[in-house]
Amino acid sequence: MFGRVRAWSRRHEKLAGALWASPLALFCVLTGVAAEGAAQLGGGSAPGLPGYLALTALLLLPLVWRDRPLLSFSAVALVSFGQWLAGLAPVPANLAVLVALYAVASQCLFRWAVAACLVAELGVALAMVNWYRPTFGMFFSCSILVVTVWLTGLYANTRRRYLESLEERAERAERERDQQARMAAAAERARIARELHDVVAHNVSVMVVQADGANYALGTDLDQARAAVATISATGRAALAEMRRLVGVLRENETAPTDYTPQPGLGQLDELVSGFAVPASLRVAGTPAELPEGQQLAVYRIVQEALTNALKHGGPGVSATVEIDYSGTDVLVRVTDDGRGAAAPRGAGGHGLIGMRERAGMYGGAVSAGPRQGGGFEVLARLPLAKEAA
Numbered sequence: 439m440f441g442r443v444r445a446w447s448r449r450h451e452k453l454a455g456a457l458w459a460s461p462l463a464l465f466c467v468l469t470g471v472a473a474e475g476a477a478q479l480g481g482g483s484a485p486g487l488p489g490y491l492a493l494t495a496l497l498l499l500p501l502v503w504r505d506r507p508l509l510s511f512s513a514v515a516l517v518s519f520g521q522w523l524a525g526l527a528p529v530p531a532n533l534a535v536l537v538a539l540y541a542v543a544s545q546c547l548f549r550w551a552v553a554a555c556l557v558a559e560l561g562v563a564l565a566m567v568n569w570y571r572p573t574f575g576m577f578f579s580c581s582i583l584v585v586t587v588w589l590t591g592l593y594a595n596t597r598r599r600y601l602e603s604l605e606e607r608a609e610r611a612e613r614e615r616d617q618q619a620r621m622a623a624a625a626e627r628a629r630i631a632r633e634l635h636d637v638v639a640h641n642v643s644v645m646v647v648q649a650d651g652a653n654y655a656l657g658t659d660l661d662q663a664r665a666a667v668a669t670i671s672a673t674g675r676a677a678l679a680e681m682r683r684l685v686g687v688l689r690e691n692e693t694a695p696t697d698y699t700p701q702p703g704l705g706q707l708d709e710l711v712s713g714f715a716v717p718a719s720l721r722v723a724g725t726p727a728e729l730p731e732g733q734q735l736a737v738y739r740i741v742q743e744a745l746t747n748a749l750k751h752g753g754p755g756v757s758a759t760v761e762i763d764y765s766g767t768d769v770l771v772r773v774t775d776d777g778r779g780a781a782a783p784r785g786a787g788g789h790g791l792i793g794m795r796e797r798a799g800m801y802g803g804a805v806s807a808g809p810r811q812g813g814g815f816e817v818l819a820r821l822p823l824a825k826e827a828a
């Protein structure tokens with residue numbers, strides 16, 4: 439709430455200054471009207487009602503410029519000094535000096551706050567000499583009031599600067615987190631691009647071999663040649679489908695060596711689950727679909743990353759279950775563990791979930807992750823069954 443009020447006052451500085459001075463203005467006007475201009479704080483000549491109202495306006499009007507505290511304080515101090523020179527008695531509006539002093543102490547540099555406090559103390563001394571029978575106790579009491587207002591302003595200034603530093607630190611931390619997330623996403627895209635490049639390179643290699651075989655078989659075995667051409671057609675369509683998904687994935691500053699070894703897929707899930715450091719089991723529901731190699735790789739990497747998270751964050755004795763469901767229109771991948779669940783420090787410096795989402799998003803899928811009811815953690819991925827491009 440206070441943050442919204444502060445933001446509103448910054449947008450409407452003059453109106454906020456008027457509201458700031460309005461309680462004192464109302465008090466001064468009502469007091470002067472009730473006393474018919476004779477309201478005063480001490481000895482000296484009373485200015486009369488018109489003079490009282492004019493003097494009150496001159497003292498309070500500078501408070502509207504609360505956004506320029508030095509100018510406001512200087513104007514109030516000059517009017518008060520002119521009032522002292524004219525021998526006019528102090529009026530309730532002279533309290534505007536304290537209001538302006540608070541504004542300087544709460545918004546300006548410390549040296550300006552000290553200078554304003556000294557000016558206010560000088561005003562107290564002049565008022566004591568001219569309008570009162572000065573005693574040390576009276577001067578001390580008035581000085582205590584001035585110093586109290588000044589110290590309150592300094593405290594407000596310190597607290598405001600502290601809150602601003604916290605806000606700036608939070609914004610900087612948010613920018614750094616966003617930058618790290620973008621860098622992680624870019625690194626994951628580059629990795630996906632390398633792996634998909636290998637998938638497409640493998641398919642093209644198969645096409646070349648089949649084309650050579652078809653060329654040799656044309657003169658001797660037409661059936662074998664037709665089979666080779668059919669294989670080339672199917673493999674080419676699969677390669678085109680993978681290449682289309684590759685569009686938009688940038689490969690900047692590529693320095694990793696190219697590896698033409700086929701990437702892992704669904705056939706290697708048993709080996710991955712059984713050989714992982716976390717005790718895990720694999721369950722398959724439905725009839726396994728013939729997925730493109732790139733989508734198989736995405737499923738493999740999602741399972742691998744989910745098991746890695748269970749190993750890192752699940753705690754001692756954690757075990758996991760991997761479920762692959764082909765029975766619907768989507769390939770459903772669910773990896774659950776019985777580890778610490780919500781108490782696990784997930785995401786502290788890691789970007790595994792970002793990578794899983796990037797991989798699933800390439801095929802129009804989605805990934806969700808979070809603690810399970812009753813304990814443990816779950817990673818759930820849905821990937822639509824990809825259709826090879828015609």
